[in-house]
Amino acid sequence: MDFSVCTSVYRNDKPEYLDLALKSIINQTVPPNEIVLVIDGPISSKLEKIIQDALEHFKLKVIRLQENQGLGIAMKIGVEAASCELIARMDSDDIALSDRFEKQINCFKADENLSIVGGAITEFIDEPTNIVAKRQCPKSDEEIKKYMKSRCGLNHMTVMFKRSEILKVGNYQDWFWNEDYYLWIRMILANCKFYNLSDVLVNVRVGKDMYARRAGWRYFKSEMALQKYMRKERLISLWHFGYNVGIRFVIQLLMPNNLRGIIFRNFFRTKIQ
Numbered sequence: 001m002d003f004s005v006c007t008s009v010y011r012n013d014k015p016e017y018l019d020l021a022l023k024s025i026i027n028q029t030v031p032p033n034e035i036v037l038v039i040d041g042p043i044s045s046k047l048e049k050i051i052q053d054a055l056e057h058f059k060l061k062v063i064r065l066q067e068n069q070g071l072g073i074a075m076k077i078g079v080e081a082a083s084c085e086l087i088a089r090m091d092s093d094d095i096a097l098s099d100r101f102e103k104q105i106n107c108f109k110a111d112e113n114l115s116i117v118g119g120a121i122t123e124f125i126d127e128p129t130n131i132v133a134k135r136q137c138p139k140s141d142e143e144i145k146k147y148m149k150s151r152c153g154l155n156h157m158t159v160m161f162k163r164s165e166i167l168k169v170g171n172y173q174d175w176f177w178n179e180d181y182y183l184w185i186r187m188i189l190a191n192c193k194f195y196n197l198s199d200v201l202v203n204v205r206v207g208k209d210m211y212a213r214r215a216g217w218r219y220f221k222s223e224m225a226l227q228k229y230m231r232k233e234r235l236i237s238l239w240h241f242g243y244n245v246g247i248r249f250v251i252q253l254l255m256p257n258n259l260r261g262i263i264f265r266n267f268f269r270t271k272i273q
Helices: 015-026 045-055 071-081 100-110 141-147 163-168 179-189 217-232 238-254 257-268
Strands: 003-009 034-040 060-065 086-089 116-124 131-135 160-162 194-205
Touching: 003 015, 003 071, 015 034, 015 045, 034 045, 034 071, 045 060, 060 071, 071 086, 071 163, 071 179, 086 100, 086 163, 100 116, 100 160, 100 194, 141 194, 160 163, 163 179, 179 194, 179 217, 217 238
Parallel strands: 003 034, 003 086, 034 060, 116 194
Antiparallel strands: 086 160, 116 131, 116 160
């Protein structure tokens, strides 16, 4: 089964991280037919060199945006430019496990009704071997959709989906830090079928400031607007809406970063000993 990989890069990405990410995409047991790389605004000469070097070894479809548009818009453009019906999502600083795409392709072969397949992630700091946590989402379509009423039920950087299904619901759209969650909700409303592998598919780079970035008024407003959308579409009850917003208000606005980190590591992740 032919498939594309969509990723984006912007000026703050580190060249060595992009290099590792691209190599992990190329060196797969089942490599993609193309990599759609959206350059989201001006980038450094060092990033340009990594991209040019990759072009010598693999088919990259490079799309350049004059100004930084953000992940939602970059992914929207990448999906539209992709040649294949199946598209895998990849971040520019993460590392895909070598059999990631093979496992996902096998899922689509086994069930032609699937719209999207995700999987588990490990998280590392600094070095890929320094794995500090794991995030595993519910597996079945029913479990994922139930989980989505409270939290995002797919690890965005792991997903492989059908291009036609994404376009059917309006493609990616700009939604601060939640462009993926917003897309999954629209897919639920369109009765798309979800599945998560229990296998780890991607080793995800997390910074020490990760939990600081999951806070602040702008982040909270984005999350609250998403909850309002789910309530409007009757995916959640009024009680569930109030509970979700209340929890987010405490964690994202009232809680200090160090305590937020403890909460995430102990309740939202599996700790790695």
